[in-house]
Amino acid sequence: MKTVVWWIRRDLRLNDNTALKSAVNTGLPIIPLFIIDPALKKSPGHTRQNFLYEGLHCLQKDLSSRGNALVIKEGSPLNILAELVANYEVQMIFAEEDFTPYAIKRDDRIAQSLPLTLTSGLTFIHPGQVRKSDGNPYTIFTPFSKAWKSLPITASEPWKAPINILTNPAIKSNPFSTYTKSSLFNAGEYEASQRLFQFTQDKIYNYKEERDRMDLDGTSTLSPYLRFGMLSINQALFAIQKIQNRNLSNSQEQGVATWFNELIWREFYQNILYYFPNVKKEAFNPKYRNIEWLNSAEHLNAWKNGQTGFPIVDAAMRQLSSTGWMHNRSRMIVASFLSKDLLINWQEGERWFMDNLIDGDLAANNGGWQWTAGVGTDAAPYFRIFNPYLQSEKFDPQGEYIRKWIPELSILPNEYIHHPDLMPSAEQLYYGCKIGKDYPAPIINRKETRQRTLDAYKKAS
DNA sequence: TGAAATGTTGGGGCG
DNA sequence: ACGCCCCAACATTTC
Numbered sequence: 026m027k028t029v030v031w032w033i034r035r036d037l038r039l040n041d042n043t044a045l046k047s048a049v050n051t052g053l054p055i056i057p058l059f060i061i062d063p064a065l066k067k068s069p070g071h072t073r074q075n076f077l078y079e080g081l082h083c084l085q086k087d088l089s090s091r092g093n094a095l096v097i098k099e100g101s102p103l104n105i106l107a108e109l110v111a112n113y114e115v116q117m118i119f120a121e122e123d124f125t126p127y128a129i130k131r132d133d134r135i136a137q138s139l140p141l142t143l144t145s146g147l148t149f150i151h152p153g154q155v156r157k158s159d160g161n162p163y164t165i166f167t168p169f170s171k172a173w174k175s176l177p178i179t180a181s182e183p184w185k186a187p188i189n190i191l192t193n194p195a196i197k198s199n200p201f202s203t204y205t206k207s208s209l210f211n212a213g214e215y216e217a218s219q220r221l222f223q224f225t226q227d228k229i230y231n232y233k234e235e236r237d238r239m240d241l242d243g244t245s246t247l248s249p250y251l252r253f254g255m256l257s258i259n260q261a262l263f264a265i266q267k268i269q270n271r272n273l274s275n276s277q278e279q280g281v282a283t284w285f286n287e288l289i290w291r292e293f294y295q296n297i298l299y300y301f302p303n304v305k306k307e308a309f310n311p312k313y314r315n316i317e318w319l320n321s322a323e324h325l326n327a328w329k330n331g332q333t334g335f336p337i338v339d340a341a342m343r344q345l346s347s348t349g350w351m352h353n354r355s356r357m358i359v360a361s362f363l364s365k366d367l368l369i370n371w372q373e374g375e376r377w378f379m380d381n382l383i384d385g386d387l388a389a390n391n392g393g394w395q396w397t398a399g400v401g402t403d404a405a406p407y408f409r410i411f412n413p414y415l416q417s418e419k420f421d422p423q424g425e426y427i428r429k430w431i432p433e434l435s436i437l438p439n440e441y442i443h444h445p446d447l448m449p450s451a452e453q454l455y456y457g458c459k460i461g462k463d464y465p466a467p468i469i470n471r472k473e474t475r476q477r478t479l480d481a482y483k484k485a486s
Numbered sequence: 487t488g489a490a491a492t493g494t495t496g497g498g499g500c501g
Numbered sequence: 502a503c504g505c506c507c508c509a510a511c512a513t514t515t516c
Binding site for chain 1: 487488489490
């Protein structure tokens, strides 16, 4: 029996799936396949791996309700696919194109000997399509986003997977259910579509104002779903287009435009990784490849464990450890603190984020870290140093975020919540929070570190 | 998608 | 009424 393979990688959905659609269009029976690749298994942290496995479980359920089966195999993709091709009459392998250096290399090798066809879907516009007039890729966000927006491409009505997907009955799958559920994110495309619907009904209209507030629930919380393709970028952009057709107030429009812009940032960093795969290993900007980092192991541990003595930093780091997710504003604050205040190589932070984030994505995470560390695609940003106290007062005004994640500070009044080390000793006694004992004293003096960092960056450039 | 330092302006108090 | 000072508020420059 002639058959085709739908090779699932980071597109764990049935609807609006370009690879599945291509497979369905052949009219041949399909083998829906996910390969657990040992080469990738060692890198993801537990949170992300659990989310992936729960997503596979969901996909398996979604498929079996259509009378089909998801085949899950473990091993080298090349070997597994070659074996399938040898044992079944596989006419074609369809997969959604991925742009990490590992994925590109893997797919190139497989395509040399097997009938692999890659489809577009991870980014809305393929990296090759967004270039300057001289043919070079964009390296600055604003011109990139202008070019991106000017392309005459609009999101299309998401493709609905057929009620019955014809699968190849000759190959059986084992049920897959070994995972720990995330406390915050249910996996699966149903959950993703629900969240997208809720967000675009309501929160998106206040997104511009509330997305930065760490004490509010103002962000989309869609990143894990976009990361694993439980939601496609086309589905997200189509949802935006639909609400843009309504009569929106000025401020509502701004909320929508701000989220739209965030999605273009995602495209931008996928592009950067595609054209400059070396960013995985080094700073995008050659001037900042030789910064003399201090790399204090003690400071790095304090940062990881949320014990720096800076409440907003510690709250954020504990949120990450507890939930596998961190608010976007918090990510910038802790990243600035690690690279600019502690003068620790941003790559240490990048790795810790990848080990812990449920939505950890090489392109976005790397881009974000390089941006904050000031070594990336921005023009002259080395002096962009966040002041954790100001950030805290601005974006967690009542200290609710801090109180939520740092129980030992939860009793403090607003007056001291951002800056507990300024608390007089009588108050420390009164609130049962002795600085240096119940909660750490600040591990660095910001007045000194600011200058230290400016010097180190200046020297490197 | 930063913050601090420095510069400018303009209104009110006051001799 | 006038000029001077003070200072808050805002704008610009600098790192």
